[in-house]
Amino acid sequence: MADPPTGIAVLGSTGSVGRQALDVIRSLPGRFRVVALAAGANHTLLEDQAREFHPDLVWCQVAARHMDLKAAAGRRTRWAPMEEMAAHPAADLVLVATSGAAGLGPALAALRAGKAVALANKEVLVMAGGIVTRAAEQGRGELRPVDSEHSAIWQCLWGEDPAAVSKLILTASGGAFRDLPPRELERVTPQQALRHPTWDMGRKITVDSATLMNKGFEAIEARWLFDVPMDRIEIVMHRESIVHSLVEFADGSVKAQLGEPDMRLPIRCALCYPERIACESIPRLNLARAKALNFSEPDLARYPCLRLALEAGAKGGTWPAVLAAADEVAVEQFMGGEIRFTDIANAVDAALSAHDGRADPSLDEILEADRWARAFTAQRAARPQPVAHRT
Numbered sequence: 026m027a028d029p030p031t032g033i034a035v036l037g038s039t040g041s042v043g044r045q046a047l048d049v050i051r052s053l054p055g056r057f058r059v060v061a062l063a064a065g066a067n068h069t070l071l072e073d074q075a076r077e078f079h080p081d082l083v084w085c086q087v088a089a090r091h092m093d094l095k096a097a098a099g100r101r102t103r104w105a106p107m108e109e110m111a112a113h114p115a116a117d118l119v120l121v122a123t124s125g126a127a128g129l130g131p132a133l134a135a136l137r138a139g140k141a142v143a144l145a146n147k148e149v150l151v152m153a154g155g156i157v158t159r160a161a162e163q164g165r166g167e168l169r170p171v172d173s174e175h176s177a178i179w180q181c182l183w184g185e186d187p188a189a190v191s192k193l194i195l196t197a198s199g200g201a202f203r204d205l206p207p208r209e210l211e212r213v214t215p216q217q218a219l220r221h222p223t224w225d226m227g228r229k230i231t232v233d234s235a236t237l238m239n240k241g242f243e244a245i246e247a248r249w250l251f252d253v254p255m256d257r258i259e260i261v262m263h264r265e266s267i268v269h270s271l272v273e274f275a276d277g278s279v280k281a282q283l284g285e286p287d288m289r290l291p292i293r294c295a296l297c298y299p300e301r302i303a304c305e306s307i308p309r310l311n312l313a314r315a316k317a318l319n320f321s322e323p324d325l326a327r328y329p330c331l332r333l334a335l336e337a338g339a340k341g342g343t344w345p346a347v348l349a350a351a352d353e354v355a356v357e358q359f360m361g362g363e364i365r366f367t368d369i370a371n372a373v374d375a376a377l378s379a380h381d382g383r384a385d386p387s388l389d390e391i392l393e394a395d396r397w398a399r400a401f402t403a404q405r406a407a408r409p410q411p412v413a414h415r416t
């Protein structure tokens with residue numbers, strides 16, 4: 026008899042990762058049943074998705090739209106907050122593909138309920154890695170990475186002894202401005218920042234890729250996902266985005282995972298684990314056509330956000346939550362034309378410097394640090410800045 030379909034809750038279904046996950050689900054008929062769909066503001070797309078997948082539960086941040094959603098999805102459907110979706114008995118697997126801090130509560134609820142969590146939402150582990158990994162242990166939940174770099178490391182570790190890992194090596198494309206002279210960074214526009222050279226992603230992560238904050242977040246996430254201290258996580262620039270990341274083992278051997286830059290591959294890996302299911306639609310890597318693969322050290326002076334993230338990750342406690350919250354607000358300010366691209370790092374630096382942190386915080390202390398950093402960064406943008414930050 027065929028296995029019953031895996032019940033999946035897709036949180037952030039209208040975003041870049043969420044839409045690609047639904048493509049993967051469509052491409053594997055009978056394998057999954059979508060039991061819940063959740064989105065932020067894009068209720069029109071969510072209604073279309075609800076009409077197609079008939080989930081039991083839906084959630085949209087725009088509360089007034091809940092009744093339309095119910096009408097779109099069918100009589101059985103009801104709306105429920107994301108925490109309830111994440112712990113629902115019919116959800117075997119929860120994809121957390123929301124952006125920002127919104128995914129933390131649902132990820133914790135799912136792990137405490139013993140679910141498998143396919144985690145895309147970076148801020149969850151950056152803000153509260155210790156609490157999230159403890160929740161997974163205590164609730165017997167399972168964390169599966171979705172991000173291409175962590176998926177690469179995860180795949181390199183299958184069948185390996187974790188004690189034999191000597192180093193994790195994360196690759197970074199360098200983002201939209203990797204070839205721009207540093208003095209020109211002050212004048213770049215949000216539209217330019219959104220032109221990533223190798224990946225097609227959501228707006229926030231694309232800007233974070235241009236500052237390399239994204240790579241700093243990934244180092245902090247890797248620290249928690251694979252239980253490897255920050256000083257054994259290395260970043261290497263790799264402009265082709267073909268080698269997605271690497272693991273060095275105690276005997277000096279290095280394993281890498283390669284592929285075309287296409288998020289459907291790591292998404293598929295996380296949703297179908299431990300199976301590798303044949304797929305025609307994902308482009309195959311042709312190494313002869315790729316010709317050269319280039320690697321170099323990151324320039325921390327050019328990418329101050331990477332330095333700030335690595336420092337905050339090494340300090341731990343509430344500092345990574347402040348890093349993530351200040352960055353979220355500063356990126357919004359940049360996208361809204363309130364600050365310059367180079368001010369993103371200044372804003373995050375100011376929040377980290379002013380923060381009175383805690384070393385082993387509770388969830389409440391992390392959430393308080395998050396609120397404090399958002400308010401601090403918002404107020405700071407409204408004040409005239411000292412001359413040192415302006416030209």
Ligand SMILES: NC(=O)c1ccc[n+]([C@@H]2O[C@H](COP(=O)([O-])OP(=O)(O)OC[C@H]3O[C@@H](n4cnc5c(N)ncnc54)[C@H](OP(=O)(O)O)[C@@H]3O)[C@@H](O)[C@H]2O)c1
Nearest residue numbers: 037039040041042064065066067123124145146147226227
């Ligand atoms: N895109 C990638 O290739 C990629 C790769 C690795 C990791 N990630 C990480 O995965 C996460 C999602 O990235 P993305 O690129 O898919 O972002 P995105 O395109 O901006 O999508 C974010 C999703 O979250 C929803 N959302 C935002 N706030 C919400 C809230 N308060 N409640 C419910 N839903 C909310 C959005 O809804 P609306 O659109 O309806 O407002 C959207 O569905 C991020 O943390 C990102 O860093 C992304």
